Amino acid sequence: MRLLRVFFLFFHLLHTSFSLNQEGLYLLEAKRGLDDPDNALSNWNPRDATPCNWTGVFCSPPATPSSDPTVTSVNLSMKNLVGPFPAALCRLPSLVSLSLSSNYINSSLPDSSLRPCPSLSHLNLSINNLVGPLPAALASLPSLLSLDLSANNFSGPIPPSFADFPRLERLSLVNNLLNSTIPSFLSNVSTLRELNLSYNPLTPGPVPAKLAELRSLEQLWLADCNLIGEIPPQLGHLANLINFDLSSNSLSGPIPPSLTHLSSVVQIELYHNSLSGPIPSGFSKLANLRHIDASTNQLEGPLPEDFFDAPLLETVHFYDNQLTGSIPGHLSRASNLVDLKLFRNQLNGSLPADFGKSSPLIYLDLSDNLLSGEIPASICDHGVLQELLLIDNMFGGNLPESLGRCRALTRVRLTNNRLSGEVPAGMWGLPHLWLLELKGNSFSGGISPVISNAANLSNLVITDNQFSGGIPSEMGALSKLYEFSAANNRLTGPLPSSLGNLAQLGRLNLRNNSLSGELLRGIESWKKLSELNLAYNEFSGGIPQELGDLPVLNYLDLSNNVLTGEIPGQLQNLKLNQFNVSNNQLSGSLPPLFATQVYRSSFLGNPGLCADQPGLCPASQGGRRTRHEFFWLLRAIFMLAALVLLVGVAWFYWRYRNYRRSKLGTDRSKWTLTSFHKLGFSEYEILDCLDEDNVIGSGASGKVYKAVLGNGEAVAVKKLRGASNRDADDDVDRTVDDHFEAEVATLGKIRHKNIVKLWCCCTHKDCKLLVYEYMPKGSLGDLLHGSKGGLLDWPTRYKVAVDAAEGLSYLHHDCVPPIVHRDVKSNNILLDGEFGARVADFGVAKAVEAIGKGPKSMSIIAGSCGYIAPEYAYTLRVNEKSDIYSFGVVILELVTGRLPVDPEFGEKDLVKWVCGTIDQKGVEHVIDPKLDVCFMEEIKKVLKIGLLCTSSLPINRPSMRRVVKMLLEVSTNKPNKPEKRDGKLSPYYYENASDQGSIV
CATH class of the missing domain: 3.80.10.10 (Ribonuclease Inhibitor)
Structure with missing residues (x-):
């Protein structure tokens, strides 16, 4: 059965x-x-x-x-x-x-x-x-x-x-x-309508002229393909071409006039090349042309007079060139123009008086030119203008009253022009405006009380003008205000008490006005304030002790006022980089922290102030003589003890110095110093500072010392681990040598503001020293995850992200050959005194062309736990995409405030934890609760960039150049556009075009 x-x-x-x-x-x-x-x-x-x-x-x-x-x-x-x-x-x-x-x-x-x-x-x-x-x-x-x-x-x-x-x-x-070059034989595929070879590391080569034989071609995308040489004029015969993209290459020579024969073209992208010569006339004949971008080239000469006659023209980007002459008068007839960016050229003359009457302008950036005349009154006639950037020109006259009715405005930057008169009242209260920058003009009048309507205003910068009158109390309603800078004006009256309500305020600079009255009390809401500058005014009364309770205040200047009373002891709670109360009428004893040489220049011009030392402060009448004699006795005992101690220290130092000299090679003449910059010190000063007391860090590669030189400057000295150990095995010696050679070969030739500077290296037998610029704020990792992590507000974190991205972008795109860092992490991003970021520690960096040349090139696992890209699990191929993944983890650290690996995550790392938490609970649950909610939209955008960088597919990660542009886009509060891919808009790329507006 x-x-x-x-x-x-x-x-x-x-x-x-x-x-x-x-x-x-x-x-x-x-x-x-x-x-x-x-x-x-x-x-x-x-x-x-x-x-x-x-x-x-x-x-x-x-x-x-x-x-x-x-x-x-x-x-x-x-x-x-x-x-x-x-x-x-x-x-x-x-x-x-x-x-x-x-x-x-x-x-x-x-x-x-x-x-x-x-x-x-x-x-x-x-x-x-x-x-x-x-x-x-x-x-x-x-x-x-x-x-x-x-x-x-x-x-x-x-x-x-x-x-x-x-x-x-x-x-x-x-x-x-x-790799290889673009083959000419592709011209044999006569049926091709779309050809997209963009973003491949092809061998440098020209655009094949034979591609012009593809007469059915509608889409030609060759962006970032290492193209060199000139644009073949034959391409102008592609009568069916709709999208034409040769951006981000190394093309040179002129723009061929034949491109004006592309009768079907809608979009022409030539940005980020080395094109030169004039812009050819004839583009006005292109009946379908909507977008043209030839920014960041070396184009010269004037804009063709008929250029803006192209009937459907919407976007024109010619910024970062060498264009001269005036802007054509036909500009005012561009009936579809939405986006015009001509910044960083040498254009002169005035704008057409009726510019904007016919054009539905949204973005206008003409910064860094020589333009003059008045801003056209019709500039916002269509009511959709969002960004008006005219920085560093010679515009004069009054602002048009119509700008006060331009309710769509979000960014206005008019710094360093010759504008005058009163700001239209309505402009102070525009509801969507978050940046109003009028610095460096001759504006007069007062700040209108209607400013209370500017609910989104974050940055108000009106420094170096002739504004007068009082600060309206209505400013206390600006709940998102982060910066109010009005230095060097003629403002009068007291500070309104309502300013104490500004919980997001980070910078308040009212230096050199005629403000009076007492300093504000009741400022407990200023938890974000890092800079307070009220110098050169007429403030009176005492210094509020509440200032000492502000958690992130590090710049305080109250000098040149008529302040009285004592220095509050609570100010000792502050971690001040700049402190100045000179030239007031302060009196009494200095708090002990300030009675030191470090703060000597902070209290000048206050005759009533004294250090809390015998004979300097007025004593009470009773018992003065007794105390005086007692203090003299103590002083004599102290001086005798100090003399004995000084002799002992000198003897010990002499013995120790001789001992250390023998350890470092005894014969100093045998030390070899190789410098990469002009030095103001010798190797002997460096050797004298290698004491254990001067150790400021220690890692896998060695110890780092802080060396204070004879000229008062400080440098950081890395002594490579194992280099002085004569018994070390060959592998250790080879590792040390490789680390040293990589660091020297990489940093010795780099000159970039966001890469740590290598001053020189010193070698003697097996001892190797690397001397860097000293970074006083230490590493991002220590500041972010240490006890002071809460002091890093969002603007600082954002600045660090941009700086570090620009440093890595330089390594990947501007070095020849490109350099892969291979150990990007928060501990290898160092911060200077102004929280400027530098990428550091290049001990495992390699030139891209050297990676993969034999098994030894990748014999060391590069990277740190939590930062290593997932493809490392199945391939040892490391390229720029690996750095981008690691940098994405750094971005996630900045946004979440969490470590890349944490026991709380279980078997996950930070990337997986962020993705899983967002899926289950929402994005708000991954953002560091110490960050202020007023920056929430900006933080979310940066988070998206971090997630894009940490994509599990290397190809989906943007280049560092694009990461920089996306981060800069965040600061301009503009939506990112998806990248054009095969003639369509793709959701998994960001626009590679540089359209972030002027970075001034």
Whole structure:
């Protein structure tokens, strides 16, 4: 009986397996080769007759009533599938479309896996982990119309067989690791309508002129392809071209006049090259042109008079060039112009008087030119102007009254012009304005009380003008105000008590006015205030003791007033970088902390002040003589003891110095000093400072000492660990030597404000010293995660992120060859006295061209726990994308305030914890609660950039150059645009164009 049941069970299973048609069996075979952690394919049921109701499977109707429907399309994109390419799918005889986009397909793509696929017309394998060469067999697919292999790790050249596609219309290989040059044989694919090879590390080479033979071409995207030479004028014959992108290359020479013959073109992108010469006339003939960007080149000469006559022109970016002459009068006729950025040129003359009357302007940036005349009254006639940036020009006259009605304005920057008169009253109270910068003009009048309507105002900078009158009490309603700078004006009257309500206030600079009355009490809300400058006014009364309770105040200048009374002892609670109460009428004893040489210049011009020392402060009448004699006795005893101690210290120092000299090589003449900058010290001063008392840090590579030189300056000295150990094994010696050579080779030739400066190196036998600039604030990691982590407010953290990103961008994009740091982390980002960030510790850095040249190049695991990119688990290939991942972790540290690895995360690291918490609880639960909510939108944008940098797919991580631009976009409060990809807007890239506005 048991044997009979087994037989029936076997028969049932055999019948079930034969109930699914052959196409379903092919699909199940494909599924078996993939890991499906999300059970996305859970309804692929072998008991079904056909697979036509399965997830991602689409069928055509049956040809006859007795036949089965046939599978024509398989779309398994974004299903989190892992594994090799499922070759069984190509055995589906009627398969027309196959998409495995946005998964983790991680194999190579051998030619055999793509056969036969006789009907396949659309193949999309983008955003995966495919490696190896491009399969030559792709060109043998007879029906292929669209091939998208973008955002993978394909390497090597484009195979010659790609010239043989019989029907291909769309080819996208963007963001791979392809090398060699762009092959001319692609011109043989006469059916091509879209060609996208952007963001590949191709061998430097020219744009093939033969591409002009692709007369059906509509999309040509060759951004960031290492292109050199001139733009072939033949490309002007591409009459069907809609999108033309040669940005972020090294192209030189002029813009060919033939480009004005691209009759169908909508968008021309030529930014970030080395193009020179004039802008050719004739673009006005392009009836479809909407966007042109040739910024950051070396273009010269005037803008063509007819340039703005192109009927549909919306965006014009020619900033960062050498353009001269005046802006054409035809500008006022540009009826669709939305975005005009011409900053950092040498343009002169005035703007057309009716500019803006016809143009629905949103963004206008003409900063850093020589423009003059008045700001046109019609500049905001359409009421949509959001950004008006005219910094560093010679504009004069009054501001037009119409700006007071321009309610869409968010940023106004008019610094350093010749503007005068009163600011239109309505402009003070614009509801969306968050930055109003009028510094360096001749404005007069007062601050209008309607400023209370400016609910979003964060930065009010009106320094160096002639503003007068009192500060209106209505300013206390500006709940988001972070900076109020009005130095060097003629403001009068007291400080309104309502200013004490400004909980977000970080900077208050009212220096050199005629303000009077007493300093504010009741300022407990100023928890964010880091700078208070009220010098050169007429304030009277005492210094409020509440100032000593402000947690982040580090700049306090109350000098040159008429303040009276004593210095409150509570001020000793502050960690002050700048402190000045000179030239007042203060009296009494100095608090002990301030009675030192460090603060000697902080109290000048206060005759009534005295240090709490005998004979300096007035004593009470009773017992004065007794105390006086007692203090003289104590002084004599102290001086005798000090003399004995001084002799002892001198003797000890002499013995210790001799001992240390012998340890450091005895014969100083044998030390070799190699300098990389002009030095004001010798190696002997460095050697004298290598005491254990001067150790300020210790890491895997060695100890770091603070050396105070004879000229009073400080440097940091790294003594490499193990370098003086004669018994060290060869591997340790080699590691030390490699670290030293990497640091010297990297930092010795770098000159960048955000890379720590290597002054020199000193060597003697096996002892190696590296001498750097001293960074007084220490490392970001210590400040962020130590006891003072709460002192880093969001503006400071944001500044650190931008500085560090610019340093890494320099390494990746501006060094030749590019340099990969390989150990980016918060402890390797150092901060100067103004919290400016420098990237440091290049002991494992390597030039990109050196990585991968043999097994020894990656014999040391580079990176630190929590910062290492996930691809390191399955490949030792490290490139710029690894640095970008590590920097993304640093961004997450800045946003969350958490360590990259924490026991609270369990088996997760910071990246996984952030992603999981956002999915389960929302983004607010990952943001550091110590950060102020007024910056929440900005913080969220930076968080998104961090998550983009820490994408598990290396190809999805933006370049450091793009990271810098995205971070700068955050500060301008403008939405990021998705990057144009294959003529469409893609959600997983940010716009690579430099449209962040002037960074002034």
